[in-house]
Amino acid sequence: ETISVGDLGHRMGIKANEIIAKLMGLGVMATVNQALDVDTAILVASDFGYDVEQAMTEEIGVEQLDLQEAGGVAVSRSPVITVMGHVDHGKTSILDAIRKTDVADGEAGGITQHIGAYHVKSEAGDVTFVDTPGHAAFTEMRSRGAQVTDLVILVVAADDGVMEQTREAIHHAQAAGVPILVAVNKIDKDNADPERVKRELSDLDLAPEEWGGQTIFVEMSAKNNIGIDSLMENIQLMAEMMELKADPERKARGRVVEAKLDKGRGAVATVLIQEGTIRTGDHFVVGQFSGKVRALLNDKGMPIKSAGPSIPVEVQGITGVPSAGDEFVVVTDEKMAKNVAQARTLKARESELAAGSKVSLDTLFEKLSEGDVQELRIVLRADVQGTLEAFASAAEKLSTEEVKVKILHEGTGTMTDSDVLLASASEAIIIGFNVRPSGKVKELASRENVDMRTYDVIYHALDDITAAMVGMLAPDF
Numbered sequence: 001e002t003i004s005v006g007d008l009g010h011r012m013g014i015k016a017n018e019i020i021a022k023l024m025g026l027g028v029m030a031t032v033n034q035a036l037d038v039d040t041a042i043l044v045a046s047d048f049g050y051d052v053e054q055a056m057t058e059e060i061g062v063e064q065l066d067l068q069e070a071g072g073v074a075v076s077r078s079p080v081i082t083v084m085g086h087v088d089h090g091k092t093s094i095l096d097a098i099r100k101t102d103v104a105d106g107e108a109g110g111i112t113q114h115i116g117a118y119h120v121k122s123e124a125g126d127v128t129f130v131d132t133p134g135h136a137a138f139t140e141m142r143s144r145g146a147q148v149t150d151l152v153i154l155v156v157a158a159d160d161g162v163m164e165q166t167r168e169a170i171h172h173a174q175a176a177g178v179p180i181l182v183a184v185n186k187i188d189k190d191n192a193d194p195e196r197v198k199r200e201l202s203d204l205d206l207a208p209e210e211w212g213g214q215t216i217f218v219e220m221s222a223k224n225n226i227g228i229d230s231l232m233e234n235i236q237l238m239a240e241m242m243e244l245k246a247d248p249e250r251k252a253r254g255r256v257v258e259a260k261l262d263k264g265r266g267a268v269a270t271v272l273i274q275e276g277t278i279r280t281g282d283h284f285v286v287g288q289f290s291g292k293v294r295a296l297l298n299d300k301g302m303p304i305k306s307a308g309p310s311i312p313v314e315v316q317g318i319t320g321v322p323s324a325g326d327e328f329v330v331v332t333d334e335k336m337a338k339n340v341a342q343a344r345t346l347k348a349r350e351s352e353l354a355a356g357s358k359v360s361l362d363t364l365f366e367k368l369s370e371g372d373v374q375e376l377r378i379v380l381r382a383d384v385q386g387t388l389e390a391f392a393s394a395a396e397k398l399s400t401e402e403v404k405v406k407i408l409h410e411g412t413g414t415m416t417d418s419d420v421l422l423a424s425a426s427e428a429i430i431i432g433f434n435v436r437p438s439g440k441v442k443e444l445a446s447r448e449n450v451d452m453r454t455y456d457v458i459y460h461a462l463d464d465i466t467a468a469m470v471g472m473l474a475p476d477f
């Protein structure tokens with residue numbers, strides 16, 4: 001796929017001989033009609049101050065390359081936060097309490113709409129919450145390559161301590177490489193024991209600063225409105241350290257947080273803008289769909305004309321319903337939007353046919369030989385705690401120079417949807433002892449191409465892993 005020097009100049013509004021001179025500087029002798037490949041075209045364009053989407057240019061061919069003038073400097077943006085924790089530990093209550101601090105709440109009759117994300121302006125600073133239900137959504141997005149969350153707030157009730165879903169949340173956040181801030185909630189309760197929470201979390205590599213660790217702990221009571229300000233301040237503190245920046249001058253790009261088909265309005269999607277500014281009338285590509293922004297609504301259901309980085313907006317005017325995690329990109333014109341969407345639909349069909357590229361015990365050796373994997377990651381389930389421990393320590397001992405065996409997450413009880421999504425996003429396999437997955441979980445695993453195996457005895461599983469590592473696993477019929 002190529003573009004001529006003349007065409008490239010025309011697209012950028014730059015004379016061909018200036019491009020020829022630039023190419024000479026790069027050691028390339030070219031004429032006006034000379035064909036340039038993708039890499040050279042992108043290099044030259046960027047020298048003239050254009051940003052080019054490499055990936056998209058490859059999808060649609062260089063003759064249509066998407067040029068946009070590189071914007072100004074990056075400016076700070078608000079942090080994007082996901083609240084996680086065990087059920088009933090107070091996630092919803094904390095979010096509600098934070099919402100009440102929103103100084104923009106009284107603006108022109110706005111009522112918070114449930115669109116999967118919302119933005120709060122507080123005295124301490126602005127924050128954006130992604131409010132998709134459970135860890136599953138967080139990891140499902142990640143399995144699509146989407147990372148929208150800058151920071152996880154881990155809620156742990158001071159009267160209950162670390163529970164199953166607390167550990168699960170930690171593993172999901174850690175697997176995604178997202179920093180964690182701990183909110184020790186319900187300190188108003190008589191049997192509250194915040195010190196115990198600190199001890200339990202320290203054992204999970206989340207030690208508070210006062211104990212020489214690096215994790216910020218905020219003690220609070222969502223019910224009695226204690227510690228909300230401190231929570232908001234600490235969020236800003238961590239955000240400042242992360243130096244979150246984006247360029248509002250560019251064409252917008254972001255990620256779909258939630259999408260649905262609305263009877264009156266057609267396909268609508270909540271898009272969290274990550275770079276640039278979205279405006280009504282913009283042409284865009286989102287997943288396999290395209291469109292033109294017909295209307296934008298903010299999280300209070302009010303129509304707006306534009307939105308910048310870290311702001312969630314509801315977009316109308318999409319040709320279909322995209323999936324959570326899909327990338328949203330504003331492009332130059334309708335033709336480009338349609339072409340990219342079309343190219344993606346074709347590619348999706350191809351890769352559906354060629355499915356099965358995930359890590360499995362059957363393909364482990366092959367992938368090891370190709371240098372594709374260095375780690376065999378396992379999500380582990382068993383009926384009893386003792387089995388978990390025995391298997392985990394035996395399995396980790398199987399590690400060799402070439403491949404490290406790593407337990408990503410473990411728990412008693414049967415496999416869950418969330419296990420499958422974690423495995424899918426992290427290229428892991430699932431092993432269970434004396435547990436049987438439900439039909440629904442099995443179906444999800446096969447859809448996500450996750451290798452899920454059940455065993456009755458530990459050494460059978462260890463044998464299979466050993467065999468897989470040396471490429472001698474008997475085929476499973």
Ligand code: GDP
Nearest residue numbers: 086087088089090091092093185186221222223
């Ligand atoms: P979620 O499941 O994590 O979203 O938890 P909720 O926010 O729904 O809270 C579960 C229960 O705990 C509710 O009955 C809340 O009223 C209660 N709760 C939440 N925060 C506090 C708190 O700080 N102190 C006390 N005593 N109760 C709380």
